[in-house]
Structure formats: C-alpha cells, structure tokens
Amino acid sequence: MKKSILAAMALALSAGGLAANEVTPSQVKFEDGAVATSLTGVAGDPAEGRKIVGNKGLGNCIACHIVSDLADVPFQGEIGPPLDGAGDRWSEADLRGIVSNAKMMFDGSMMPSFYKTEGFIRPGKAYTGKAADDTFGPLLTAQQIENVVAYLVTLKE
C-alpha cells in the first residue's frame, strides 16, 4: 500500500499539474469493490458534487439514476436504482469504489467507470466519433470523484 502511494506520487509529479498526492486511475486500490483512501487527500465538496451528478457534461449520473434531491433537473433516467438513500446503504469507501469503477462492485455493470483510463475497445475523443488522442483522460478528475462521493454520503432517506 505504502509503496503504491509512493509510486502514485512519483507518477503524478512526472505527469505535472496534478496534485502531489493524487492517485492516478491505474493505481486505485479496490478491496471488495471499495476504495478506502481519498484519491486526493483533499476533502470532497458536496455542493460541487451535487452539480457534477446533475450536469449533462460532467457526471450525467441522472441519465441513469433518479435523485429526488435534484428534482429541479428534468429527465432523470431509470437504468440504475434511485440514488436516494445511497448514503445509508453504502459507506464512503464503497461509494468511492462505485463511482471510480462500478464494475469492481457490480460485476458486468452497465454503469460507466468514471476513473479509469485503460482497457477500452475503440475509445473515442469524447463524443466526436473520432479516435481518442493524447487529450484522453478519465471521465471525472480525482477531485471531482471526491466531490461526488462527498455528495452521495449526504443522500440519507
């Protein structure tokens, strides 16, 4: 564990621009689908997370999930379960795992992996239909994941 954090730091530093102790997508450690430690070491901001969950260009979580707390955002999808009460059902570590890579928690899940950069088939450059180029990155940044997790924790029945 210690070693991988050190390696993450080295990589983050060499990539430049990233927070010094940010965990990169390929270095996230899953245990039973959960991720115990913060990806950034910076506390998540639930208000920012709320925006990401409802924003079409960011998390767009409501494409698939109903969130009653976001009732002002129209057209909420029903592919996944409603997120109401997610903070009761899951621990913070579970939620960090689910948002980073839901397939580690739910085998074969339809939910996209928001903090992953490898293993895709024909990855594209966003929604252009063209091949991915060197601007390719995870769907959400490490801090955005932390913000979303901080928001989900507040969703109590």
Place this chain on the structure above:
Amino acid sequence: MTKKAWALSAIGALVLAGTPALADPVDATLILNEDIEITTRTTAPDHLSGALDEVMSGWLFRGVETRAMQADDFDNPGMIFVEKAEDLWNAADGAEGKSCADCHGDSSEMSGVRPVYPKYVEAAGEVRSLEMQINDCRETRMGAEPWKYTGSDMIDMTALLASVSRGLPVNVAIDGPAQSTWEKGKEMYYTRYGQLELSCANCHEDSYGLMIRADHLSQGQINGFPVYRLKNTKLNAAHSRFKGCVRDTRAETFAPGSPEFVALELYVASRGNGLSVEGPAVRN
C-alpha cells in the same frame, strides 16, 4: 380497425402515458392508411431464444403524435422523399441512358426486396446491403456514378423501396453463406465499445422500455428505416443511426457503408425477423 378506433386506442395510450413511469411500450395497433396492418410486435425469432421473447418495433415506444403521423401517408413527412425517389426511379441516367424502371418496371414490382436485405449475393460473393445493390445497378447496368452511401438520392431511393414492401415481414437469411457475416454482426452487437463501455445490447436488449435521460429506449430495431426524425427533419439511414449510437458510447465509431456496419445491419435486421417493414417510419 377503423381509423377512428385507432385514434381512440391512441388516446387510451395517452392516458396511460400520463402516469409517471411511461416505461412500457404502448398497447396500440398500427394500420397504415386504414389499409395495411403492420406487425409491430411478434414472437422473437429462434436465434434470440434466451435473449428476448418478443420483438417490438420502435413505433411502440414513441409518443401519441409521432405514432399518429406514421399511420397516414398524408401526415408522414417521409413520404415526400418517397415521391422524389419515384422521379429518380423513372429518370434515365448514366452512359447507358437507362432508368431503374427500364429494367425493373414499376417501383411496386420491387415489393418483397427490402425484407430480405442485407443478403448474400451469389454473383458478388458477399453480403450486400440494399444501398450496395442500388449502387451496383447504377455502376454496372446504367454506367452511372454511384450515389453517396447516406446521400439524399440514396436515402430517398431506399425509402421508396421500403415503402413498396410495407406490411411484409422482415425475413433476412442468417445461415448458409450469410452466416459468417451474421456472426460478425452479432459479436459487434454485444461488444461494449468506447469509454462508456456500452454495447447495443446494454441499451436495446437489457434496458428497452426504460428512460435514459430524456430518451425512451426501444429495442433498436431497423424495420422502420429509413426513418424520418422530427429532431433533424430528414430521413435517416440505419447506418447513420448506428454511427450515432456508437459515437454516444464515447467510441471511435464506424463509417456508414463499412463492412462492419453491413454485418451489424444484417444482425440487427435478423433480430426483427417477423416484424413488418415500416419504412419510412416517423421517429422523434
């Protein structure tokens, strides 16, 4: 059913759709021009056993008004393009100075063609889409330039050829020399493309009837193609739809007319074997 009775059942559907979960496809019947009964749901073909019990046209997943537009040729904006293609059908073109009609007669003679495409064409030694076959006629029999795969002349012509087969069941062959192409298409259908890692099956087999954001997911059938979409107010080819659906998984998509999309078209068409040809259908 008379048109009035159809309209009444459509109103019934509206009342049902008023409840918050408009998840399910409607219980309605499509009769074109008070004449041609369209099979919009039927028992799934054998090759889908274990995957789907029933196959359904995209028509059942659209709203009352969109469905009504398709029921009458005077209200169906796609029919304008069918008329345009009727002129093309009769117009001489190319070095041979021949029209489609010179070889094939009236366009209604082509009834029965749309339902079996894509199909393996012996002379060509490959599976061909209707578009490929049209361009083959243009090039080898008419001495004319091929049309752009999803260009307006081509799409209008495919709308005409679909329209004269409306009501006939889709019936593409999946065995014999077509089988390897079909298998390729099937593999694509279940491949989770792009950064969102979503396959056709994730949306159109596992989740049809559900809302994904503002969209009511259908089974993604192509019996209604080309479709007139209210969103872009033109006819859209099946390959354009495929292109958009793959792009929306944040993937590098495929080109209309590519061997990959011809294989996928054969496979998707075969999932609708038994549904009526509806093109040009109306969608949102």
